[in-house]
Every structure is written in C-alpha cells, then in structure tokens.
Amino acid sequence: xxxxxxxxxxxxxxxxxxxxxxxxxxxxxxxxxxxxxxxxxxxxxxxxxxxxxxxxxxxxxxxxxxxxxxxxxxxxxxxxxxxxxxxxxxxxxxxxxxxxxxxxxxxxxxxxxxxxxxxxxxxxxxxxxxxxxxxxxxxxxxxxxxxxxxxxxxxxxxxxxxxxxxxxxxxxxxxxxxxxxxxxxxxxxxxxxxxxxxxxxxxxxxxxxxxxxxxxxxxxxxxxxxxxxxxxxxxxxxxxxxxxxxxxxxxxxxxxxxxxxxxxxxxxxxxxxxxxxxxxxxxxxxxxxxxxxxxxxxxxxxxxxxxxxxxxxxxxxxxxxxxxxxxxxxxxxxxxxxxxxxxxxxxxxxxxxxxxxxxxxxxxxxxxxxxxxxxxxxxxxxxxxxxxxxxxxxxxxx
Amino acid sequence: xxxxxxxxxxxxxxxxxxxxxxxxxxxxxxxxxxxxxxxxxxxxxxxxxxxxxxxxxxxxxxxxxxxxxxxxxxxxxxxxxxxxxxxxxxxxxxxxxxxxxxxxxxxxxxxxxxxxxxxxxxxxxxxxxxxxxxxxxxxxxxxxxxxxxxxxxxxxxxxxxxxxxxxxxxxxxxxxxxxxxxxxxxxxxxxxxxxxxxxxxxxxxxxxxxxxxxxxxxxxxxxxxxxxxxxxxxxxxxxxxxxxxxxxxxxxxxxxxxxxxxxxxxxxxxxxxxxxxxxxxxxxxxxxxxxxxxxxxxxxxxxxxxxxxxxxxxxxxxxxxxxxxxxxxxxxxxxxxxxxxxxxxxxxxxxxxxxxxxxxxxxxxxxxxxxxxxxxxxxxxxxxxxxxxxxxxxxxxxxxxxxxxxxxxxxxxxxxxxxxxxxxxxxxxxxxxxxxxxxxxxxxxxxxxxxxxxxxxxxxxxxxxxxxxxxxxxxxxxxxxxxxxxxxxxxxxxxxxxxxxxxxxxxxxxxxxxxxxxxxxxxxxxxxxxxxxxxxxxxxxxxxxxxxxxxxx
Numbered sequence: 001x002x003x004x005x006x007x008x009x010x011x012x013x014x015x016x017x018x019x020x021x022x023x024x025x026x027x028x029x030x031x032x033x034x035x036x037x038x039x040x041x042x043x044x045x046x047x048x049x050x051x052x053x054x055x056x057x058x059x060x061x062x063x064x065x066x067x068x069x070x071x072x073x074x075x076x077x078x079x080x081x082x083x084x085x086x087x088x089x090x091x092x093x094x095x096x097x098x099x100x101x102x103x104x105x106x107x108x109x110x111x112x113x114x115x116x117x118x119x120x121x122x123x124x125x126x127x128x129x130x131x132x133x134x135x136x137x138x139x140x141x142x143x144x145x146x147x148x149x150x151x152x153x154x155x156x157x158x159x160x161x162x163x164x165x166x167x168x169x170x171x172x173x174x175x176x177x178x179x180x181x182x183x184x185x186x187x188x189x190x191x192x193x194x195x196x197x198x199x200x201x202x203x204x205x206x207x208x209x210x211x212x213x214x215x216x217x218x219x220x221x222x223x224x225x226x227x228x229x230x231x232x233x234x235x236x237x238x239x240x241x242x243x244x245x246x247x248x249x250x251x252x253x254x255x256x257x258x259x260x261x262x263x264x265x266x267x268x269x270x271x272x273x274x275x276x277x278x279x280x281x282x283x284x285x286x287x288x289x290x291x292x293x294x295x296x297x298x299x300x301x302x303x304x305x306x307x308x309x310x311x312x313x314x315x316x317x318x319x320x321x322x323x324x325x326x327x328x329x330x331x332x333x334x335x336x337x338x339x340x341x342x343x344x345x346x347x348x349x350x351x352x353x354x355x356x357x358x359x360x361x362x363x364x365x366x367x368x369x370x371x372x373x374x375x376x377x378x379x380x381x382x383x384x385x386x387x388x389x390x391x392x393x394x395x396x397x398x
Numbered sequence: 399x400x401x402x403x404x405x406x407x408x409x410x411x412x413x414x415x416x417x418x419x420x421x422x423x424x425x426x427x428x429x430x431x432x433x434x435x436x437x438x439x440x441x442x443x444x445x446x447x448x449x450x451x452x453x454x455x456x457x458x459x460x461x462x463x464x465x466x467x468x469x470x471x472x473x474x475x476x477x478x479x480x481x482x483x484x485x486x487x488x489x490x491x492x493x494x495x496x497x498x499x500x501x502x503x504x505x506x507x508x509x510x511x512x513x514x515x516x517x518x519x520x521x522x523x524x525x526x527x528x529x530x531x532x533x534x535x536x537x538x539x540x541x542x543x544x545x546x547x548x549x550x551x552x553x554x555x556x557x558x559x560x561x562x563x564x565x566x567x568x569x570x571x572x573x574x575x576x577x578x579x580x581x582x583x584x585x586x587x588x589x590x591x592x593x594x595x596x597x598x599x600x601x602x603x604x605x606x607x608x609x610x611x612x613x614x615x616x617x618x619x620x621x622x623x624x625x626x627x628x629x630x631x632x633x634x635x636x637x638x639x640x641x642x643x644x645x646x647x648x649x650x651x652x653x654x655x656x657x658x659x660x661x662x663x664x665x666x667x668x669x670x671x672x673x674x675x676x677x678x679x680x681x682x683x684x685x686x687x688x689x690x691x692x693x694x695x696x697x698x699x700x701x702x703x704x705x706x707x708x709x710x711x712x713x714x715x716x717x718x719x720x721x722x723x724x725x726x727x728x729x730x731x732x733x734x735x736x737x738x739x740x741x742x743x744x745x746x747x748x749x750x751x752x753x754x755x756x757x758x759x760x761x762x763x764x765x766x767x768x769x770x771x772x773x774x775x776x777x778x779x780x781x782x783x784x785x786x787x788x789x790x791x792x793x794x795x796x797x798x799x800x801x802x803x804x805x806x807x808x809x810x811x812x813x814x815x816x817x818x819x820x821x822x823x824x825x826x827x828x829x830x831x832x833x834x835x836x837x838x839x840x841x842x843x844x845x846x847x848x849x850x851x852x853x854x855x856x857x858x859x860x861x862x863x864x865x866x867x868x869x870x871x872x873x874x875x876x877x878x879x880x881x882x883x884x885x886x887x888x889x890x891x892x893x894x895x896x897x898x899x900x901x902x903x904x905x906x907x908x909x910x911x912x913x914x915x916x917x918x919x920x921x922x923x924x925x926x927x928x929x930x931x932x933x934x935x936x937x938x939x940x941x942x943x944x945x946x947x948x949x950x951x
Contacts, residue, residue: 022830023716025741027734031727057732096720097727126720155724 034154036139038104169254187347243331264303452531700805717830742827
C-alpha cells in the first residue's frame with residue numbers, strides 16, 4: 001500500500017514536471033498550406049501561405065476577406081528564413097499540413113538541393129506534398145493567385161495537379177520523397193511539373209479574380225522541367241511530357257488521338273497502362289526494351305470508319321501502338337539531343353539486369369546513352385467502343 | 399433485550415407472558431394480540447405484527463386450525479395443553495412453516511419475521527405459523543434492463559417471489575437454495591442459489607465463507623453484500639453482476655454461476671462476474687445470432703467511444719494536429735477561433751456539465767424532468783457554442799460520448815468507464831497520445847489483475863480461452879454452443895449433445911438388438927455421480943439421446 005502511494009505521488013509529480021510539452025491549441029497555429037521558395041540575390045526568400053480558418057470554414061458567410069494570408073522572410077539560409085517568419089506572423093507556423101511547394105524558376109536553375117535538405121530534415125512536415133516549378137515567374141506569385149472552387153490557392157494547386165496527373169498523361173505529380181529518390185539515384189534525373197500563371201497577374205491577386213465566371217488569372221500546369229543533377233536544364237513540351245510519363249509508368253489514365261486511315265481523328269482513352277523497362281546487352285552494346293501494355297476504349301470518332309468491323313478495331317489498335325511508340329521516341333530523342341542526359345533512369349535499369357556491364361559503362365554513361373538502342377514492345381488493346389456504334393458522320397451522309 | 403432471553407414466561411398464565419413481549423417491543427402499535435377460543439375452553443391468544451402477515455392466509459389458517467378442530471372430534475388426550483398444541487400444529491396445511499418456539503428469542507424473531515404466534519394457557523411453548531406477507535410490489539417489468547424481445551417480468555422486493563421466479567425457469571431438483579440471515583438488526587434473508595453439480599462446490603463454499611464473515615448491523619440492499627464479498631476493494635470495475643431479470647439469473651445458473659438473492663431488493667447478484675459479461679444483454683440470446691453479434695460489437699465500440707472519445711479529441715487537437723485531414727483541421731480551427739479555453743478545459747467543462755445534467759435527471763421528480771432536459775440541451779448545445787464558450791466539435795464529442803455510455807448494458811460498468819474517462823482526459827492533456835496509451839496500459843494491467851471469486855476478471859480474453867470465443871465478442875448460433883463456458887471449476891461442461899456425437903449415436907443405435915440394452919446403461923450412468931468429468935457427462939447425454947431416438951420405433 002505504501003509503495004503504491006509512493007508510486008502514485010511520483011506519477012502525479014511527473015504530470016506537473018512535463019508542463020504539457022509541445023502542447024499547442026489548434027487556434028494558436030498558423031496552418032501553412034503552401035510554401036514558395038525563391039532566390040533573391042544570394043539569399044533565400046521563403047513565402048508561406050497560411051489559412052485564415054474563419055474565412056474558409058463552411059459556416060462563415062463570405063466576408064470578402066482573403067481566405068489565406070502570405071508571410072515572407074528573406075535570409076541566407078532556408079531554415080533561418082522559416083524562423084524569421086515569426087517576425088511578421090502572430091502565430092507559430094505549423095507546417096505539417098503543407099500541400100504544395102512552389103520553387104521559383106531562378107532558384108531551380110541555381111540548384112534545389114539545399115531546399116530539399118532543409119525540408120526533409122524538418123520533422124514536422126510530411127513528405128506527401130507536391131513540388132512544382134513556377135514557370136517564368138516567382139514561386140510566390142503562383143501562391144498569390146486566388147481561386148474560386150477551392151478557396152485555398154494551395155489546395156487548388158494540389159487538387160488540380162492530383163486530378164490532372166491521374167487523368168491526363170502530360171502532367172506528373174512529384175512528392176518530396178520521390179524527388180529526393182530520383183535526385184540521389186545514379187543515372188537518373190528528376191522532373192517536376194511546371195506551373196505557369198496565365199492571364200493578368202495583378203488582377204489575379206485581388207478579390208476581383210473570384211468575382212467573375214472566367215477568372216482574370218489562373219495557374220496552369222504546363223510541361224515538365226528536366227533537371228541535370230539538381231539544376232533545371234530545360235522544359236519538355238506536352239507531347240514529350242506525355243512520352244516521358246508513358247515510359248516512366250506514371251500514367252493512370254489519359255486520352256490521345258490517332259489518325260484514322262481515312263483522314264480525321266479517333267480518340268483513344270487509356271484506362272489501364274503498364275510499362276516495364278528491361279535492360280540487356282546485345283553485342284556489347286546496351287539495349288533498353290520498353291514493354292508496354294495499354295488498354296483503352298474508343299471514346300471519340302471524328303472520322304469515317306466502320307466500328308462494327310473487327311478489322312477496324314485491329315487497325316485502330318495498330319495505329320494506337322504506332323502513336324505510342326512515336327510519342328516515346330520523341331522524348332527519348334529530345335533527351336539524347338537536347339539535354340544529353342538520361343532522364344528516364346535507363347542506367348539503373350541496366351544496372352539491375354547487367355551489373356557488370358553497368359560497372360564498365362557508368363563512367364561515360366552520357367555517351368552510351370546518346371547511342372542507346374531502344375526496343376519497343378507495345379501492345380494496345382481496345383476493349384470498348386462506348387455507347388454507340390458507328391460515327392454519326394456516317395448517317396449524316398446518307 | 400437482556401430480559402427476553404431464556405424461556406417464555408408462561409408458567410404464570412398468558413398475561414405475564416404477553417406483558418413481557420409487549421414490554422420488549424416497546425408497546426409498538428403494530429403488535430396485535432387477540433384472544434381466541436379453543437377447544438376444551440382453554441384460554442388462548444393469537445399474536446402477530448400488523449402488516450408483516452398476509453391476512454388472508456392468516457384467516458384461512460385460523461379457520462383451519464381452530465374451527466376445524468371440533469371438540470367432539472378431538473381425541474381425549476388433547477385436554478392436555480401440550481397435546482392440543484401439537485394437534486393444532488398437525489392440522490395446519492395452508493400456512494407454510496409451522497413450528498414450536500421454546501425460547502423468547504425464537505418467539506420474537508419469528509414474530510418480527512411475519513409469523514403468527516399462538517399461545518395456549520398451560521403450555522410452555524408457543525406455536526409459530528408462517529403467514530409471512532404484507533404489502534409489496536407485484537411482479538412488474540424490469541426498468542433497468544429493457545429488452546425488445548424476451549420475458550418482461552422482473553424480480554421484486556419479496557425474496558420468496560424472486561426465488562419462485564427462478565425455480566419456475568429451472569425445474570430441476572438440483573437447483574438448490576440455501577439461506578443465511580445477515581445483519582444483526584435487519585435480520586435480512588440472503589439466499590444463495592446454485593445448481594448442484596453444475597456450480598463448483600469450492601466456489602459455493604467460498605461464497606458461504608464470505609457471507610458468514612459479514613459482521614454488520616444492516617443489509618438493506620444487495621449492494622451491501624456485493625461490497626462485503628467482492629475480491630478487490632480498490633477498483634472502479636464491478637466484480638459481481640447484478641440484475642433485475644430472472645431470465646438472466648437462470649442463464650447464469652445454467653452456466654454454473656452462483657446467484658445471491660437478498661430480501662428487500664429486486665437486484666440479484668451473480669458470481670463470478672466476468673468483464674465480457676457486462677456487455678452481454680439478455681436479448682443477445684433471444685435474437686438471431688448474427689443480429690446479436692453485430693449489436694454486441696457495437697456495444698464494445700460504444701464502450702471504447704465512451705472511454706476514449708474526449709481524450710482522443712484533446713490529444714489530437716492539442717498535440718497531434720498532423721493526424722487530422724487538412725480540411726478537418728481548418729474547420730476545427732475555424733470553430734475554435736475565439737474560444738477562450740484550452741481544449742482540455744473546454745472538454746472538462748462540457749463533460750462535467752453533462753454529468754451534472756445526468757445526475758439531475760436521475761434525482762429530479764419525474765414531473766420536472768422535462769424542464770431539465772430542455773434547459774440541458776440548450777445549455778450544453780446551442781447556447782454554449784453561440785456564446786463562444788466551447789466549439790461545436792466539442793459538443794459533438796460530448797454528445798457521442800454521452801449517448802455511447804448508455805449503450806453499455808450494465809450501469810455499474812458504464813459508471814466505471816465514466817470515471818476512467820476523466821483520468822484519461824487529464825493524461826491526454828498533459829502527454830497527448832502517449833498519455834492515453836500509458837493510461838490504457840495501466841488499465842489493462844489492472845483489469846487483468848482483477849479476480850472475481852478467484853476467476854480472472856478478463857477470462858476468455860486474458861487468459862484467452864478459445865472455447866469461450868463462441869460467446870465473447872461474437873455470439874454463435876445456439877446449435878454451436880455445445881459446451882458451457884469454461885470457468886474455473888465449473889463441473890459438467892456439456893450443454894447439448896454434440897451434433898457430431900449425435901450422428902455417431904444414431905448410427906450406433908440403428909440395430910435394435912443394441913438399442914434394447916441402452917436404457918439399462920442410461921440408468922446406470924445416471925445413478926453414478928456425474929461429478930466433473932466431461933466424459934461422464936457426455937456419455938450420459940449421449941445415451942440419453944440414444945434413448946430418445948429409439949422411442950418412436
């Protein structure tokens with residue numbers, strides 16, 4: 001009994017000692033949802049987008065105030081800049097709920113590795129936010145464009161990229177852990193989606209942007225930024241981005257047109273696609289084999305073909321296959337000639353299949369890459385043709 | 399009371415005796431003395447306590463005893479007083495217990511327990527006739543454990559009625575009821591009921607040992623007994639089960655448990671009581687198994703919610719905001735905007751308000767109860783939120799906690815959880831989820847350490863008993879409940895014939911030559927004590943089934 005009492009008292013004392021370590025009430029937090037990092041001179045400028053909860057909550061009637069507020073600070077290092085934010089923010093910046101990180105194009109060209117270090121070292125933030133490059137603008141500007149459907153601009157960026165990456169092959173969503181993995185892997189170069197402000201930047205930052213059906217300024221995800229080590233090397237256009245994502249097996253579903261034999265287009269919707277990369281050595285030369293299985297539906301027929309004829313389907317499948325190969329070839333060509341680097345991680349594929357050969361080649365892999373032979377084994381299958389048979393054009397003629 | 403010891407002072411006639419009794423009882427108003435006529439013109443007197451006797455039975459008994467014995471039919475030797483009294487004793491049929499009291503103590507005890515006393519001049523003994531009765535509640539629907547399907551009668555305050563309710567359900571000679579009188583002043587009847595050969599004899603002896611140790615003036619409710627005989631004093635958890643429902647007691651007895659009935663209360667105790675038992679509603683066994691299983695799982699869920707919802711809310715909103723989805727976090731933050739208190743104080747405030755409201759609702763006269771609930775809902779709900787005292791989310795948490803606490807079928811367990819909930823809230827406020835986890839670990843240690851009449855409280859879960867899983871979290875169909883739940887010492891495990899065995903017996907019983915010998919073996923195994931061994935029990939049941947099988951042919 002006496003022992004029990006002693007233990008009890010000791011336990012009670014512990015409760016007093018702790019002083020509620022790390023306790024913070026929800027309404028004492030500044031919930032950071034977006035971060036933009038830019039380079040200003042040789043200093044880093046960190047801007048954080050913080051939610052104003054009362055403005056976002058469903059119960060609040062639109063008071064017309066901004067749903068978010070942006071704090072910024074400039075310092076020689078990133079962490080210092082983050083801490084310096086408290087000079088202007090009344091609450092502690094809470095970064096666990098960060099949705100997007102926007103890096104300015106200037107910063108990207110100078111190197112992003114220090115940013116990644118600072119962010120991955122922070123225990124508070126999760127690693128599942130999306131990273132994007134502000135194309136032709138500063139990162140901070142992208143966060144400032146007010147959006148209508150999602151009240152919080154960072155949320156808007158997050159969900160737009162998320163939806164797009166799932167249903168449209170030219171975009172890709174990269175999280176912090178994935179980016180770091182790509183960065184540190186030998187012979188592989190990371191890519192990031194570009195975010196570009198379209199329209200009037202100044203008006204987009206004001207409340208006016210929310211008042212009209214067509215916003216004065218929006219952010220659009222265009223193209224993929226290709227990195228050499230940690231520095232931005234250049235941009236892939238839409239077709240190249242599509243090819244890149246197909247090769248990297250990033251595509252969940254998409255849509256793409258193919259030319260009909262009689263002229264005009266038919267659109268194939270990809271519902272399921274799987275790409276496997278295999279490396280081998282043929283006559284002492286490295287060869288990469290791209291095995292792809294693409295399953296889809298016909299979703300739009302803008303030409304005169306007879307869909308009831310199985311041969312037409314076979315022909316379409318063939319066309320689709322050729323189209324896919326063409327798209328992939330294009331991006332590989334760009335990588336070889338424009339960037340002179342292996343953005344696909346083919347080197348790693350080879351390393352996995354022929355480690356010995358890789359040991360020999362890794363020294364001058366860029367040279368090998370520029371001459372690399374690619375084999376395509378693409379299988380394209382059309383499952384469904386939608387809820388009608390022939391194109392309406394056919395009836396129009398009769 | 400000193401003067402009342404020893405013989406009844408009848409040597410000088412009836413008067414002094416009556417006077418002595420009256421003096422001892424302090425001339426109480428409800429002490430009734432009536433002179434009656436008997437054969438041979440002997441002076442006699444009838445005494446009883448008004449209100450303690452059933453006047454109808456008393457009247458019947460008197461007619462039977464006194465008018466029934468005509469002087470001319472009486473044998474001559476009844477002229478002697480003693481002989482007359484014994485003769486009357488033999489004639490008593492309607493009344494229950496009839497006995498001769500020799501001492502003043504006996505007489506007073508009987509008188510106060512509802513006996514009618516007849517004294518005849520010249521006889522040194524008094525005749526005590528049990529005509530116990532008086533006003534009481536009839537058998538009504540139990541209020542504390544409602545069911546939608548199942549028997550609707552509940553125990554009442556009368557012990558004999560309660561005992562009869564049990565016996566009506568188990569018509570077996572092995573249903574034994576053995577009594578004690580506990581409480582020096584209240585002289586409360588306490589009856590231990592069990593099924594002989596099913597309940598462990600050791601445990602029955604232990605119950606009696608503990609009951610005999612009770613040394614107190616008064617037992618007014620079974621709660622007194624519960625506190626005196628429970629294993630562990632320092633625990634919020636009930637280690638004895640109590641119920642108003644005879645069907646629950648009957649089911650318990652059939653599992654080898656021991657019931658303790660206390661006169662004057664409808665709440666009957668059942669021992670040993672396991673933790674999981676408090677989550678079982680009698681209805682579980684009357685509804686289909688799948689429905690019961692689902693409902694039982696919901697009860698366990700509600701138990702967890704009652705215990706953990708406020709503390710998890712506190713821990714997550716003040717320590718682990720990263721666990722919330724972003725939109726929920728923003729919405730919670732918006733609600734808490736302007737709330738002056740930390741989440742812990744907020745939660746304490748609301749939980750306490752609710753506990754006060756609940757207590758008020760129980761104590762309030764029924765007619766004003768309505769008012770309380772209206773004020774309560776307004777205070778705890780809309781007004782508190784509008785005034786910016788608490789956030790709307792907190793109200794939801796308190797509401798779900800409160801509603802869940804009513805789902806647990808046993809009130810005493812639900813009170814225990816309510817207390818623990820406050821401790822966990824404190825831990826959550828100072829250590830977050832670590833605190834809750836530590837609290838739960840301590841709780842589990844405590845629970846696994848508890849014993850109820852020597853049986854581990856968490857039996858079926860810890861120690862894990864595979865056979866008992868059929869009726870722990872799940873309730874499998876009755877067909878599958880071949881064996882009784884395993885508790886230490888419960889003898890005779892077989893509840894029904896194993897379907898597998900039944901099949902074997904059917905095929906074995908098919909040839910008629912074999913069948914004719916089976917009744918003999920049945921009789922044999924019945925006569926042998928089936929104590930304990932599962933084999934013996936199954937053999938007996940098995941052969942019983944075989945017997946049934948051949949009857950139609």
